[in-house]
Amino acid sequence: MGSREVLGQAARLASSGLLLQVLFRLITxxxxxxxxxxxxxxxxxxxxVRLTLLYSTTIFLAREAFRRACLSRGTQQDWSQTLNLLWLxxxxxxxxxxxxxxxxxxxxEVPDPNVVPHYGTGVVLFGLSAVVELLGEPFWVLAQAHMFIKLKVIAESLSVILRSILTALLVIWLPHxxxxxxxxxxxxYTTVLVLCYVIYxxxxLSSPESTKQQTLPVSRITDLLPNITxxxxxxxxxxxxxxxxxxKQSFLKQILTEGERYVMTFLNVLNFGDQGVYDIVNNLGSLVARLIFQPIEESFYIFFAKxxxxxxxxxxxxxxxxxxAATVLEFLLKLALLTGLxxxxxxxxYSQLALDIYGGAMLSSGTGPILLRCYCVYVLLLAINGVTECFTFAAMSKEEVDRYNFTMLALSSSFLVLSYLLTRWCGSxxxxxxxxxxxxxxxxxxxxxxxxxxQKSPHRPLAGLRVSPVLLGVFSLSAVITSISEVFLCCEQGWPARLTHIVVGAFCLGVTLGTAFLTETKLIHFLRTQLGVSRVTDKMT
Structure with a gap:
């Protein structure tokens, strides 16, 4: 399969993943x-915080390393051995x-059963759900390796929607x-997700006229089971x-990814109520980052690895x-930088207004707006890091991965210490x-x-981190105008003033996007041809 064909499939996977994440996050x-x-x-x-951390830690430590290794490009891949490895x-x-x-x-610390009942059952079932989800891991990796885009969209969409409906009904009928x-x-949720892959x-594999069956390394469903010879x-x-x-790298990366939850869980720097508020603000702040950057990172890691x-x-x-690869990396960096900015x-x-609309005074008062403003800066770093590590982990040799683990160990240690000290000093x-x-x-x-x-090639993908002075000027001017608008129009002035504040922001956003469209023509062409609905062209400018 040619590199441009792989690029086209990765781009379609990222686009579908983007739509999938939009659905997930809107429902959540x-x-x-x-x-x-x-x-x-x-x-x-x-x-x-507590139960989701248990689930995500179990899942991450059990499968992340297997996914990255089994999706990496190899000269000869024996899928029988790969599937055996995945069953581990x-x-x-x-x-x-x-x-x-x-x-x-x-x-x-165990929560007060009068305030948070059935904690023990929650721990058992969340841990069990992680094991259930791992039953579908061989199916997931095979589907990702062969770019079964619709399968991922349908399976994850269906499971999330059904889980959300069930949660809402139980909250209404049985809140106790x-x-x-x-x-x-x-x-x-995990049962439906696994069943979707198994049924598919x-x-x-039972349909002889299927054209996709001919491209798969297995011919029967039993071939996906462990095979000892x-x-x-x-x-x-x-x-x-x-x-x-x-x-080893995943263990350290998990500490960095979920570090604040580990500190909250193990060091008790915030009570359960404050943890709830922080998590809500954290999810709201990362909404756009997860909508856009996560599917791009996952899909283009596969592209770079191939x-x-x-x-x-x-x-x-x-x-x-x-x-x-260099061209794609350059444009992904530019896209991440502009989106983050x-x-x-x-x-x-617009942090305070967003929190007030979403959760009322419980979120918009106190440290909520400050949290969300700081998170907006963090999103910019998240965007750039997602793309750079996407390429780095796909291109590193085993020895380089091992050396990088020492860096991750130092980062993990410093993060835990720094987050504890800073939390004691300035709260969440x-x-x-x-x-x-x-x-x-x-x-x-x-x-x-x-x-x-x-360095030894003629390609310079890091040029994607440069932004035209005109566009930077428009960003700066928009920041000043919207900040002044917030002072005079939000958020205690009533809805007429709030609507005016929203209109001011929409106008500034339109001018900013228009400037980006005029100054970043190569990026716009890349988005149209690679991340859009049109097919991959033979020549990329």
Whole structure:
């Protein structure tokens, strides 16, 4: 498969992933606003911080390394061995679920059962849901490797929608269930998700006229099960070693990704109610970042992993592939930078209004607006880091991955210490400040790798981080105008003044986007041809 064909598939996967994330976040956005009217912020805090952390940690530690290793480009990939390796995620998930569940039940502070009932059941069922989801891991990796875009969209959309409906119904009918509501909904979600993949592949492989069946490395559904033969090793040891390298890295990355939740959970720097408020603001602040950057990062990691060969310098690889990868990286960096700047500039002046509309005085008063403003700056760093690490992890050799693990270890340690100290000093804002510091260090490390990687080639993808002076001037002017508008029109002046503030922001946003359209013509062409609905062209400007 040519590099441009892979690019086209990755772009379609990113586009569909973007639509999928829009659906997810809008549903979650509405659901959280709905739940706040029926349940206490303490229950929201325990679910969104404590139990979700248990689930995400188990899932991340059990499968992240396997996904990255098994989706990396190899000269010869024996899918039988790859699938055997993927099935090892299940016993690993069982181990992490039991180990972390014991910690959650016996070593951490247990919520007051009168305020947050059924905590023990919640821990057990959230841990079990992680193991259930891992049952579909071989199916997921096979689908991703062969770019089954519609399958991912349908499976995840259906499971999220059904979980949201079930949660809403239980909140209305049985609010006294407490954590049982979210535990049952979580088990239901993972079960539906896995069943979608199993049913899809069962129907696909049992249909002889299917054209996709001919491109798959398996011909029967039983081929996806573990296969032990004496003629070859159970797993590909090169993939297994790469998985171990990624596993060490994943453990550290998880600390950085969910660091504030670990500090809140293990060090008790915030009570459950404050944790609930922080998590709501955090989810609102990261809404656009997850809508746009996460699907792009996931999809283009697959693209870079298929186009760029590990263990080889850029000048020793197929130059057409290297050129396409450099061009794509440059435009992704430019897209991430401009999107992050837009969020930072306009989010700063509209944070308080957004929180007031979403959750009322409970969110818009106190530290809520300051939290969201700081998060808008953090989103800019998130955007750049997502793209740079996307390429870096796809291009690093095993030895470079191992060396990078030491850097991640230092970052993890410094983050935990810094977040604890800053939180003691300035409250929950300290979490975001610590995240900004560590994200800056990670970006610096990735930029150094990219610079060295392309140093001997004629390509300079880091040029994507340059913005025209005219566009920077428009961003600065918009920041000043919207800040002045917020002072005089928001948020205690009533809805007529608020609407005027919104109109001012919409006008400034329109001017900014128009300027970007006129000054960043190459980026616009890339978005139209690669991330849009049109097919991939043969020539990229």
């Amino acid at each position: 956005f509405v659901l959280n606003a709905f739940i706040l009217r029926f349940l206490s912020k303490e229950i929201v805090g325990v679910v969104n 995620t299940i016993p690993l998930g069982v181990f992490w679920s039991l180990f972390l569940g014991w910690i959650w039940l016996h070593l951490l 269930w407490g954590l049982h509501i979210f535990s049952v909904a979580q088990i239901f 592949f069962t129907n696909l 004496r003629s070859r090793a159970f797993v590909n040891w090169q993939e297994a070693k790469l998985t171990w390298s990624f596993f 186009v760029v060969e590990r263990e080889k310098d850029a000048i020793l690889q197929k130059q057409e592939d290297v050129a396409v 837009t969020i930072t500039v306009f989010g700063f002046a 804002v300290g979490f975001i400040l610590a995240n900004c510091f560590n994200m800056s260090i990670r970006i610096t490390q990735s930029l150094r790798f990219i610079h060295r990687y392309y």
